[in-house]
Each structure stands twice: as structure tokens, then as C-alpha cells.
Amino acid sequence: MDLAAAKVIGAGLAAIGVGVAAIGVGNVFSAFLEGALRNPSAADGQQGRLFIGFAAAELLGLIAFVVAIIILFAV
Numbered sequence: 001m002d003l004a005a006a007k008v009i010g011a012g013l014a015a016i017g018v019g020v021a022a023i024g025v026g027n028v029f030s031a032f033l034e035g036a037l038r039n040p041s042a043a044d045g046q047q048g049r050l051f052i053g054f055a056a057a058e059l060l061g062l063i064a065f066v067v068a069i070i071i072l073f074a075v
Contacts, residue, residue: 015065032050
């Protein structure tokens with residue numbers, strides 16, 4: 001296998017994490033919305049955790065993107 005082809009395949013596999021992060025963000029918001037609809041008075045107390053979960057899921061997606069770019073251009 002050619003090195004350039006291996007780099008592109010590796011970057012593509014690393015970029016799968018970006019899609020998985022999008023699924024994670026959807027799960028975070030759906031769980032918050034489900035909990036807020038069940039108990040609206042507790043929704044304000046859980047909003048901080050919502051943003052922490054959102055930031056963590058997005059961070060993982062950004063890390064996957066950076067790894068894909070590093071594989072493409074630095075290796």
C-alpha cells in the first residue's frame with residue numbers, strides 16, 4: 001500500500017470521531033430535554049451539567065478532527 005493512500009485512509013478513520021461527537025451532542029440535549037419535561041422545576045439546576053456535557057462531546061469531536069489533520073499533513 002502506498003503511504004499517501006494509508007494517510008488518507010487513516011485520516012478518514014480518525015474523522016469518524018467527528019460524527020460520533022455529533023451523536024453525543026444529540027444524546028446530551030435529548031436527555032436534558034427529556035428530564036426537563038418530566039420535572040420542569042429541576043431544569044434550571046441541571047443546565048450547568050448540560051453545557052459541561054455539550055463541551056465535552058464537542059471537545060472529543062475537535063480532537064478527532066485535529067488528529068485527522070495531523071495524519072494528513074504532518075506524517
